[in-house]
Amino acid sequence: MNRFSIARPGSVAEAVREVTTHPAAKFIAGGTNLVDLMKYDVERPTHVVDLSRLPGLNTIEETGEGGLRLGALVSNTAAAYDERVKERYPLLSSALLAGATPQLRNAATMGGNLLQRTRCYYFYDAATPCNKRQPGTGCPAKDGVNRIHAILGTSEHCIATHPSDMCVALAALEAVVKVAGPQGERSIPMADFHRLPGNMPEKDTNLHGDEIILAIELPEPRFGKNHTYLKLRDRLSYAFALVSVAAALEMDGEKVVEARIALGGVAHKPWRVPEAEEMLRGKAAGREAFSAVADRILQGAQGYGGNSFKIELAHRAIIRALSQAAAGTPQSQTDKRIQ
Structure with a gap:
């Protein structure tokens, strides 16, 4: 693991300033994906911005339209077992419980789950070529071991799959991701949040590098029974x-x-x-x-x-x-x- 500095901002504005000041910085919350990638020498941030202490991002709140706003720092476990989520959005609760293990769900956050890297065996192996890890080096998965790989939306540059269960449910529910950056706040529909690989497989989402996820907003509840x-x-x-x-x-x-x-x-x-x-x-x-x-x-x-x-x-x-x-x-x- 490479050497890095760490900052613990006290507000969203401070967090945005930290990542704007340090172009190679990475946000960390639960760390269930980033820490693994750092250990494998796949991610090498020189500056890590710890979001875990930011106030106001770890709550589940009602919205005016009868929906819910899930703060980015709410754990996957807390969201899955929240009575309002279970009653109004049982599809999301079920998807969250299908993911990982109880220990990981306790640590993983809603915002972090959105941002976990689309990946495969080759992405994790720093000794092999990988366009996602190092653009222009090739995609050995196409002619290699590819049991877990994509069958839809692929490109010549990448056939990796997105690993999240939560995000699949959020896509079906048409959730909206609230983010903030130097230019202020904006909303990104789930349909537009993640990207297909195209000729830029290293870019997983349409989130700007200096933006931070604030919350996930769920629309008026439907589909509670079927x-x-x-x-x-x-x-x-x-x-x-x-x-x-x-x-x-x-x-x-x-x-x-x-x-x-x-x-x-x-x-x-x-x-x-x-x-x-x-x-x-x-x-x-x-x-x-x-x-x-x-x-x-x-x-x-x-x-x-x-x-x-x-x-x-x-x-x-x-x-x-x-x-x-x-x-x-x-x-x-x-x-x-x-x-």
């Missing part, structure tokens, strides 16, 4: 998703009024196709309709040998998740057997 978060992985705990599906439906009897579907484990960012969701509007819930939606979501999917199985796995997972949501029988994160 939802599920289905996570398929190689083992039942402490593993990233091979494929995950956040599905939320508004039902009128057997008909779908509105649908939200987001996938994890398949792309550089949570994957959502609004056109596919529109296909369900006014349709009777059932396998035929769900299969057509899965076809549309996975249009253009490409495997790289070791991960080609993900295309069929994702198709089946979408159908299963929509069936669970329509029936009002969400996947349990305690009993992880697929329902």
Whole structure:
């Protein structure tokens, strides 16, 4: 690990000044991702700005529209078990509980989860080429070991996947990220927060380098009954998703009024196709309709040998998740057997 200085600002304004003054600085909160990357010599900040003591960012508050504002320093555990989150946004609570381990969820923050690096084996191995770690060196995953890699939204420069479960649920719920920087505060819809790799795979988000996350705002609650978060992985705990599906439906009897579907484990960012969701509007819930939606979501999917199985796995997972949501029988994160 390289040598670095550390600052503990007492306000958001001070934190922004610190990172503006030190271009190679990194923010740290729970540290569950950054500390790992520093140990592996992947991240080498010369200055670390500790946000853990900032006031006002560790609360969950009501908004005027009946939604909730989750402060950036709220832990994943606190958010998952908050009674308001469980009642109004059970999809988010379930996704949070599907991630990592209890110990990591206790330390990890909402803002930190948003900013964890999109990554793969090669990104972590400083001895191998990686366009995300060092632009222009190549992407060995395309012809290498790529079981966990992306099948959608890839580029010739990167086929890594975004690891977050929380972000998949936030994409389906159309959350908004509140941030602050030298130019003041702004709002970033979840759909625009993360990026596809394109020709700049080293850039994971559209957050500016001198901006800090303040909170995540959830809109007026919906989808409280007909939802599920289905996570398929190689083992039942402490593993990233091979494929995950956040599905939320508004039902009128057997008909779908509105649908939200987001996938994890398949792309550089949570994957959502609004056109596919529109296909369900006014349709009777059932396998035929769900299969057509899965076809549309996975249009253009490409495997790289070791991960080609993900295309069929994702198709089946979408159908299963929509069936669970329509029936009002969400996947349990305690009993992880697929329902």
